[in-house]
Amino acid sequence: MDSGQFFFDPSCYGNMLFIGNGDPTFRGARSLLNMEETSKRRPFFSSPDELIDEEYYDEQLPEKKRRLTPEQVHHLEKSFETENKLEPERKTQLANKLGLQPRQVAVWFQNRRARWKTKQLERDYDLLKSSYESLLSDYDSMIKEKEKLKSEVVSLTEKLQANEVAGVVIVGQKPDPQLPGNEAEIGAAQFSVKAEDHLSSGSGVVDDDGPQLVDSGDSYFPDGDYHGCSMVPMEGIHSEEDDGSDDGHSYFPNAFAAEQQHHEEGEPLGWWVIWS
DNA sequence: TTGTGTTTTATTGCCTCC
DNA sequence: GGAGGCAATAAAACACAA
Numbered sequence: 483m484d485s486g487q488f489f490f491d492p493s494c495y496g497n498m499l500f501i502g503n504g505d506p507t508f509r510g511a512r513s514l515l516n517m518e519e520t521s522k523r524r525p526f527f528s529s530p531d532e533l534i535d536e537e538y539y540d541e542q543l544p545e546k547k548r549r550l551t552p553e554q555v556h557h558l559e560k561s562f563e564t565e566n567k568l569e570p571e572r573k574t575q576l577a578n579k580l581g582l583q584p585r586q587v588a589v590w591f592q593n594r595r596a597r598w599k600t601k602q603l604e605r606d607y608d609l610l611k612s613s614y615e616s617l618l619s620d621y622d623s624m625i626k627e628k629e630k631l632k633s634e635v636v637s638l639t640e641k642l643q644a645n646e647v648a649g650v651v652i653v654g655q656k657p658d659p660q661l662p663g664n665e666a667e668i669g670a671a672q673f674s675v676k677a678e679d680h681l682s683s684g685s686g687v688v689d690d691d692g693p694q695l696v697d698s699g700d701s702y703f704p705d706g707d708y709h710g711c712s713m714v715p716m717e718g719i720h721s722e723e724d725d726g727s728d729d730g731h732s733y734f735p736n737a738f739a740a741e742q743q744h745h746e747e748g749e750p751l752g753w754w755v756i757w758s
Numbered sequence: 759t760t761g762t763g764t765t766t767t768a769t770t771g772c773c774t775c776c
Numbered sequence: 777g778g779a780g781g782c783a784a785t786a787a788a789a790c791a792c793a794a
Binding site: 567595 | 779783790
Binding site for chain 1: 765766767768769
């Protein structure tokens with residue numbers, strides 16, 4: 483505290499001395515005004531409901547910093563649940579009802595909002611953390627599946643090459659242009675059928691000029707679909723600029739909602755992470 | 759009882775809005 | 777320029793282990 487100090491004097495328990503620094507600014511003036519108000523008024527706890535606490539607080543002099551009674555806090559909490567912002571009229575009403583100064587009510591709401599925000603950040607952190615761990619787990623599963631498929635491709639390629647060497651199957655033999663027309667057509671048709679057979683066999687093996695199902699760094703599923711899952715960016719993940727509003731809920735509401743929806747639908751998560 | 763960590767009350771400075 | 781909000785901070789009050 484650099485512009486005003488409360489000194490607690492044990493010899494006169496409960497007394498508070500305010501030392502102003504002559505700050506001419508508005509805030510300084512406001513503080514002095516508040517202290518003046520305080521010094522003119524009776525102690526914080528003065529409503530009939532607080533009489534039960536008189537025994538405890540009786541011996542304490544007025545200006546000692548005191549905690550609000552459970553009843554006061556209860557009323558303030560109820561009011562905060564209704565609306566966490568405090569309009570002047572409600573502030574006055576609450577202050578009168580609870581026997582507090584309006585400034586105290588305002589300060590309580592201010593601090594209460596700060597506490598709420600801290601808790602909210604903690605909740606959001608936990609949600610993000612669990613979301614991240616879930617996505618990481620899915621990512622690991624995908625990597626394993628990818629490796630498995632790659633080794634399958636290699637294995638089948640080797641088998642095919644062995645067959646080619648043995649002359650059992652000739653893939654990609656082009657029709658001899660010297661043959662008579664109909665024979666050339668038959669040869670072309672055979673070539674075509676053979677190639678399609680291989681492409682549709684699931685082995686993914688084609689000749690050197692054809693499309694290669696190798697790990698090029700792109701998706702194995704170029705049409706954007708795998709097991710019925712479209713590889714589109716996850717909805718709800720958007721930049722800060724989209725929504726920085728403090729709407730009384732999570733700081734990342736859409737992201738969590740989308741993540742949760744994926745869980746509920748039993749869908750794999752996180753294409754936007756894996757494929758982006 | 760005492761040291762220490764946490765919570766609550768209150769102040770201050772800065773910022774935004776009207 | 778005043779009012780009110782927020783972040784940072786101080787300090788009293790409180791909780792609790794040793």
